[in-house]
Amino acid sequence: MSKILRVNMSDMSTKWEDLPKKYETLAGRALTTAIVHDEVEPTCHPLREKNKFVISPGLLAGTPAPSSGRLSVGGKSPLTGGIKEANAGGLTATRLGKIGIRAIVIEGMPDTDDWYSIVVGKEKAEIVKTNDYAGMGLYDLIEKIGEDYDHRPGIIGCGIAGQRLLKSAGIFGNNIENTDPGRYAGRGGLGAVLGSKRIVAIISDDHGCDTPKPKDEDKFTEGRKALAKALNNHPVTGRLEDEEGNPYGGLKNYGTNILMNIINEAGGLPTRGFKSGRFDHAAKVSGEAVHELVDKTNKKFGDKAEGKYGHPCHPGCVMACSNIVPYEDTGKAHVSPLEYESAWALGTNLEISDLQDVAELNRLCNDLGLDTIEAGNTLAMLMEGGMIDYGDGPAAIKALKQAYDASSPLGRLVCSGAKVVGETLGVSRIPVVKGQSLPAYDPRAIRGIGVTYATSTMGADHTSGYTIAAEILGVKGKVSDPREIEKAELSRNFQATTAYIDSSGYCVFIAFAILDDDDGFNGMVDTVNGFLGKEIDVAQYGLDVLEMERNFNKAAGFTNKDDRLPEFFHTEQLPPHNVTFDVPPEEIDKVYEDM
DSSP states (O other): EEEEEEEEEETTEEEEEEEOGGGGGHHHHHHHHHHHHSSOOOOOOOOTTTTEEEEEEETTSSSSSSTOOOEEEEEOTTSSEEOOOOOOSSSSEEEEEEEEEEEEEEESSOOSSEEEEEEEETEEEEEEEOOGTTOOOOHHHHHHHHOOSOOOOOEEEHHHHHTOTTTOOEEEEEOOSSOOEEEOGGGHHHHHHHHHHEEEEEEEOOOTTOOOSSSHHHHHHHHHHHHHHHHHHHHHTSSOOOSOOOOHHHHHHHHHGGGGHHHHTTTTOBBTTTTTSSTTGGGSSHHHHHHHHHHHHHHHHHHGGGOEEOOOOSSOOOOOHHHHHHHOOOOOEEEEEHHHHHHTTTTHHHHHHHHOHHHHHHHHHHHHHHHHHHHHHHHHHHHHHTOOOOTHHHHHHHHHGGOTTTHHHHHHHSOOOOHHHHHTTTOOOOEEETEOOOOSSOOSSHHHHHHHHHHHHHHSSGSSSSSSSIIIBBBBBBBTTTSSSSOOOHHHHHHHHHHHHHHTTOGGGGHHHHHHOHHHHHHHHHHHHHHHOOOOOOOOHHHEEEHHHHHHHHHHOGGGGHHHHHTTTHHHEEEEEETTOOOOOOHHGGGTTTT
16 A cells, blocks of 8 residues: 655654555656645745645666656745646655655754654654764765665755755766766755755665555566566667667767757757857767777776766666766766766856866766756856856866855755856846756757746746757657647647656656557556556546646646746747747747646
């Protein structure tokens, strides 16, 4: 029986509840959204006691379904002022799924300066005072928790940035080897929400627990096999090599950063703070460059080398898009993973082309507990404001290191988000929607993703409705013209499907295979329906999630005027194609005109 665990930090109590019938089909994003929608006052201060921090493994977490170990966290965002869900891989979703926890709801605030961790396991939940965990860099914290607990626990939590209640703070998770904190539910400042509850970590141990059982095992098994086949055979999500031994699966070989050269060629790679759509040195920080570096250091250092591609982000992930970027001079692990969004935010966006500088910036973000997208855009605001120069990797590293010093004003600023820093420095070109920084696709060149940025309930968020799949990569061999302006239906469909996937526990990257392969799509549906023992409509499920999120945001004070891109995207032409974002407001408003 799935349970909800309530943790009240005001009176230091824990309570188990049976999953209410109204939530029986909900998990992951759907459940974090429903609980926040039902229980959190939309106008509350996000860093006070009335906000809640909700954790929910995806519906299929802990099962043998392929690539289904994603975890959602949610609450009211201190960055946007609206509802927020962020998700990540790691070990925690699998651990909670096997324990039988559908959600953990953390509420209230302690009247103390102490720091705590929540420890859950089979028939166990306790709040433990862990002052020695606070203030640590997260690489050291992962090592410390690994020494304190057996059985390779799942770990999520907040770092220095979250403990200081700063708006760029994300939620870290440990990797499957339990060696680093690189699995991030990064966006929206939810690390600060957890920090406001005086919690450093949530530690989960599924020792002695069983694999969750589907209600219709035959349908579930047939579905997972069909989906696994579709994923393995697709050129984006598929196996490492083809029959001749050549690289095959794009994600396994080059990670998400395979997109660097593709988006650059399309003229949609934001460069120098969204001033150009092309970067001459993009290849130096691309997935291909990481692949070559891994091969080079593995050859040079042999068994001592730690670089890797085709690295899964959670147990059972068959796409394995993660990587371990090595130091070039030692072959030892430098950072894991270096995703496309991070390589862009900390590289191209800042005109930094040294791969080791980009990796170091990423490692610092992981250690501090920062969202790399927000951190990169914040560094760009420092550059726009004249505090450091574009292209100066060492200066960017020095600025980010200031965050370790609690007394450093610059250290506080660099963790506070692009909007805060841009406004503080008098910058007029601040790339945010609803307070959250834009990701790695310029909306002037790729207009569907611009509509998603504008209308997403989460603020500027590419994963909310990843129209790039249709506009750049193509679906079933057909590419939707990225410069068309009629994008409302495309964005709406992607947003609804994504909300369903985020709730299932599947990684959103299964979309590449399921959109191209009907058997794969049906396999995804059959695993969910087989697990629940009932039929779920994909589109309606996703739309229901979106409607709850929209309703929360409306009650928090959002209107259609918040569903807009910053002015400069409409007025400044983007080289090399010299385009602006000219999707009219009426088209943008069509996305949710029925809600």
